[in-house]
Amino acid sequence: MTTATVTPTDDRVRTRSAISSTLRRPEVGALIAAVVVALLFLAVAPAFRSVGNIGTILYGSSTIGIMAVAVALLMIGGEFDLSAGVAVTTSGLAAAHLSWYFGLNVWVGVLFALVLSLAIGAFNGWLLHRTGLPSFLVTLGTFFVLQGANLAITRMVAGGVSSNSLNDIDGFGSAHAVFASSFDIGPIGIQIPVIFWIILTVIGSFLLLRTRYGNWIFSSGGDPAAARAVGVPVTVTKIALFMGVGFCAWLLGMHNLFNYNNVQSGQGVGNEFIYIIAAVIGGCLLTGGYGSVVGASVGALIFGMTQLGITYAGWDPDWFKTFLGIMLIAATLVNLYVKRKADAR
Amino acid sequence: MTTATVTPTDDRVRTRSAISSTLRRPEVGALIAAVVVALLFLAVAPAFRSVGNIGTILYGSSTIGIMAVAVALLMIGGEFDLSAGVAVTTSGLAAAHLSWYFGLNVWVGVLFALVLSLAIGAFNGWLLHRTGLPSFLVTLGTFFVLQGANLAITRMVAGGVSSNSLNDIDGFGSAHAVFASSFDIGPIGIQIPVIFWIILTVIGSFLLLRTRYGNWIFSSGGDPAAARAVGVPVTVTKIALFMGVGFCAWLLGMHNLFNYNNVQSGQGVGNEFIYIIAAVIGGCLLTGGYGSVVGASVGALIFGMTQLGITYAGWDPDWFKTFLGIMLIAATLVNLYVKRKADAR
Amino acid sequence: SSGGRETGGDDESGGGQAASTPKLTVAMITHAAPGDTFWDIIRKGASAAAAKDNIEVQYSSDPDAVKQAQLIQAAIDKKVDGIAVTDPNTPALAGVIKKAVAAGIAVTMFNAGGPDAQSLGVLGYFGQDEKDAGVAAGKKAVEGGAKNILCVIQTQGQQQLVDRCDGVKQGAAGATTTSIYVNGTDDSAVTTSIQAKLTEDKSIDFIVTLAAPVALDAAKSVSGSGSSAKIGTFDTNKELVAAIQNKSILWAIDQQPYLQGYLSVDALWLYTANGNTIGGGTNVATGPAFIDASNIAKVSKFAANGTR
Amino acid sequence: MTIETHASELTVVDQDEPILELVDVGKSYGNVNALRGVNLTVRQGEVTCVLGDNGAGKSTLIKIISGLHDYTDGTMKMHGEVRHFGSPRVAQAEGIATVYQDLALAPLMCVWRNFFLANELRNGPFLDIPTMKRVCGEELVKMGIVIPDLDRPVGSLSGGQQQVIAIARAIHFGAKVIILDEPTAALGVKQSGVVLKYIAAARDAGLGVIFITHNPHHAFLVGSHFVILKLGHVSLDAHRDELTLEQLTGEMAGGQELAELSHELRAVDPGKVVEAHTVAPGGVSAPVLDQDELSGMKDV
Amino acid sequence: MTIETHASELTVVDQDEPILELVDVGKSYGNVNALRGVNLTVRQGEVTCVLGDNGAGKSTLIKIISGLHDYTDGTMKMHGEVRHFGSPRVAQAEGIATVYQDLALAPLMCVWRNFFLANELRNGPFLDIPTMKRVCGEELVKMGIVIPDLDRPVGSLSGGQQQVIAIARAIHFGAKVIILDEPTAALGVKQSGVVLKYIAAARDAGLGVIFITHNPHHAFLVGSHFVILKLGHVSLDAHRDELTLEQLTGEMAGGQELAELSHELRAVDPGKVVEAHTVAPGGVSAPVLDQDELSGMKDV
């Protein structure tokens, strides 16, 4: 036998061009969709073109995006968190009530809220593991429980349905600076949550793609039985993901508390779906095992842009939701289309 | 070799007792959970004990149950419908607007609404098939689109946010009799949706367990790729399931229209989750391929009982949602516990 | 620290002895979404009356008319002594309200449904007419020089809110009025949406919001967008009173929710204990009245208690 | 009771006309060209064996024939007519029944429901459950396995039991062409024998059979034609008259070394006792591959 | 770069003490008693072959050893100590690596991520991706398959390719005991040979190997001990010195008929031409089973 005919690789596989490999990444489709949406609004909404409004759009997107990062990681890990929306409110209320009721430095309340938020996340994960119920049900239970507790405890502690103002309590100034300050970059006013959002996206993305833990997340969502069988600590991974959602809920809760000075106990209901929508537009699979953190952040941006863009464009507000629905489906289809085209090259 | 030692069956398998086979059925656990919930409220809520109130409880449950039947079938078939809640409103509005605006016999409106509801269902299924997107996204799109359309069209046609009253339009009497009448059985006042609910449960259950189509539903949800590979028309099956949801939305929409004389354009938002919750409490898997129609109906009963029971018991309304969440998780755990115990026998 | 709860001092017992009449059970059923400050003030009024009258108030609410009807039915089933109910959608709720009246339960209405109260046979109605309030707001805005008014609706498809904005439009003769919808359960969404609208239409010089927390968010949007629009709002709460004091919000329409809650319960007691009807069965208007810089000092004292 | 069948007429086709003919068929999945220029003829009354290395494209080939994937090049003719089956359902209506390697059963559904999936027996509009259970039980017994409780979900059966159900189903409903993708891979000796006998029986009943396997012995026991795929190409297409078992084995990648392997392994004293060790990752040294093996491998 | 290993010390154990010992182990799934009174000893430096009919309980047995299921009766001892592994992670920490029959890989994850799952190589806190890709590619080449694009999701690979990845992984990270559940079922001739050589290599490196297969030839090539399961019982437990290949084959259900089968099928003229037919459901008549076969079957 001669070695002249030896081909070291399977010649049936064409190497992909760099561009088509790039296009196949789950976040790239979302990015292109974001560009399409932006172009559309640039064309139809004069106000959208003004550079100064970028700050508003980024801020609106960041309050979705901060949570979308954690929710996307959780979804890639194969679970949902329906309590994510009210958990933000719970966190804000906890900090406000503790500081106000006992007259403690607000940082004590902030820390307490962090512990509580992480504990709620851990509880969700633990209950999931213990009962074997789907996370839809478990976190739905938490959702209802927190919603009730937010209201009832606020009425008990603050005597109304919103937390009392913390302006004149020690530490308010520094907490406000940390969680709710803003600064200008040229003509663009940047609020601090935008920075949180970007940092979280970078960290989350690194975590997912460049650490061992990211591998565990993918496998826990993609095939938990197989993952467990090869020795991945699936339960621990999932509990940590729920705690990640708790952490982000705390961050956003603190922003809301210090930016708006108080928190209303009925807030946040329904936002959990917006986070999930952002993650899904960004390419995360509902069934787990696939997705991207950057994609979810871009999804949040698409959602934020669309929501504000419709207002900027001055379209009939009665049809607002209809426009929103069509734009979201269209953005997702662009994402899908890019991926399919890239796959076929 | 002698045939004396021949054992025709694998002796490792103990035949299950009739009782343990019964307990393994997905609806039985839900039934036991329903009994537990009922006993609890019988113990704590005096008003719950009065026979006359059974009518109220059944009625409250039926408005969930009618939809839960169709939603459960859809979930067993592996899909979601987030537009189910607003679709009810859309159906009612369509009938009301058409009859009122053109002064047509209400039955024309009723028929139009039926066609529209089925068309929305078919559209959902078709879009799912064409785009390959998950049903969560597709029906979320429909949800937003319908929500916007409900409001905008109502404001255009009726000039307000609710449909105009149909009392004095031809055919109102007969339509009211069909969709919104009530009668007494002894001390219990039965509203007609309760009858619809029972009939739908029986038909749905037969369809699922005793017809070819039921087999296709199970397989389309359990493993769509395998189902398609052996020749099950998966797409057709799913479109039909979406149309089934459309049909039930129409039925409930007509009841709402004729019982409450008008329909508010913002109604129904959020109810889609109650239907899903009922199906899940009743033992349907969110991932599809497993569940029971009777179970979903019992789930609706549990939800209805809990909701009214908390009111009957006069518990602190601030904690309402918390009680609800705990009861739902508890009911699901009872269901799961029964199934596990039965499986282990 | 200087802030926080004021320890010691008065508990909100209100003082006074409860009435010696037999204990009554009253169901209060509203169309509120849970956790709204406005409805909380109503509940406070109701509890104050209840404490005075030896009444147990069982509160429940659902914004969906179909479900509110079921709650009313449940109250009838429970054979309560009295029902205080809001009626945001008469065609839907008329049947069950009449049923309550027919069952011999004393029924009062408040906050919504005024025009239909008498035809339903209830003992009385306490509230403002939403449209009238809107008209008054519109007029007041134009008086202040408004040319282009933005009306912010925080929940889609609610007739009461639409009535208010329609009223504003009607009252604001000579000015244009547009409306937008915002997601009332999310402060940042409210803020950014209003801000976007202000940049889209730079000529907006007045914002009417339909709830106090939305007004506070609108104030943030105004400063964020560099607009000079002024703000007027429906309803008040503690923070709003402070905002009027520091002039970031111009005025608030006060429909006196505390009074609505108080009277609707107290009227039930008066009727049961003594056969009285307040206003002789005709509607009692609790508003609209304006709170602005001129009279804010009076109100702020009570607002701190959460009752204004 | 009605027994539904998609192809109820007994047709007698001219023996020389192949029922199915693939000409220069190619298929690519994105950047992978799984098949290139494949020619294949399936005749009724014959067993066509498809053999080949892992990843050679065997499953891809049969997925095209059974309508699961469409081909991207060439033509597929059935009864001389060019066809693109849009779905497996269409292919089945044409009389093609397939046992897939990986797609088989809905794991949460019980045994008899899976068996009759898409071919349900009915009594009026309703399922004829007693008959279905009986027939299903009988067919499984004929295949050599007894599953006492046909209401168990198939997901709880062993891998081989599941495979047998899939095979029994295809054979029971089989119409003109039966395709089996590695049917005996997960089966025990006895069940494998039964399946081979069934293949022969199907052939004798006049069906066209496509049988995919890695086992040249199995193939040679029942095959009429042999096709070997290599990297998506047909590297051998021969009638059994033109070939011996030894030649067939030799043609398969690694076939030559099979005999040597036995010697080599047997040479290592199987009774020998080695010192027990715990080995770190990568600690098991790769077997020494000789030059032949290496070059053979690089072809892959 | 740190290579993490769960059992890094090289231990030399007294040869006579078995590393793993199962005494009267039983396991029931609800109403199915999958295993009853099973005794099994695994020694390092030996290959223990587990054979048996479909559904005999082989996979159940190894799932118990690898910590996936707990046993319900009897005792399992490791190094003489009674153990209940709570999870596969615990079992792996003890040095047990397993290739499962059905649970293997996360289909949406790419090849190298699957290969290193739960054994990731790191560079500080971050994954050492270049090294992982290189090692993964090398290990696969050693197993005889070349996958040019290691970033492809494993779900898009052929059944055999996936199987090879799972095997390569277990062997690469293998510690004290390697368990392989029908590893060669989906493999081609060449890959099967490679796997058998690896098994021999692992044994020679001093590992304990449990090898499950339906192929007595494969088993006899590498096995030191043979255990045959029948309906959840151990029906044969013998050292290879006590047994010949023929005896082993004979002990397996259906083994006796294997030879006859060849004759029987060969007797049917394979070149014969039958008339083409379309056959209605149930139309393929079951092969005639002789008395022996029938009674054998009823034992199942």
Ligand SMILES: Nc1ncnc2c1ncn2[C@@H]1O[C@H](COP(=O)(O)OP(=O)(O)OP(=O)(O)O)[C@@H](O)[C@H]1O
């Ligand atoms: N869905 C898919 N997407 C991309 N590539 C695929 C897909 N399915 C198969 N392939 C590739 O096509 C080639 C042929 O695969 P196929 O499954 O047909 O092989 P096979 O001959 O059946 O192998 P085996 O004997 O292992 O089952 C392989 O290289 C495989 O990786």
Ligand SMILES: Nc1ncnc2c1ncn2[C@@H]1O[C@H](COP(=O)(O)OP(=O)(O)OP(=O)(O)O)[C@@H](O)[C@H]1O
């Ligand atoms: N999760 C489960 N629930 C119920 N029964 C099960 C479950 N898993 C396996 N069984 C049953 O236990 C018995 C043994 O199954 P097992 O998978 O161990 O067989 P096996 O020897 O590996 O067969 P094969 O050679 O076909 O893989 C079978 O009868 C099977 O139906």
Ligand SMILES: [Mg+2]
């Ligand atoms: Mg294959």
Ligand SMILES: [Mg+2]
């Ligand atoms: Mg097995």
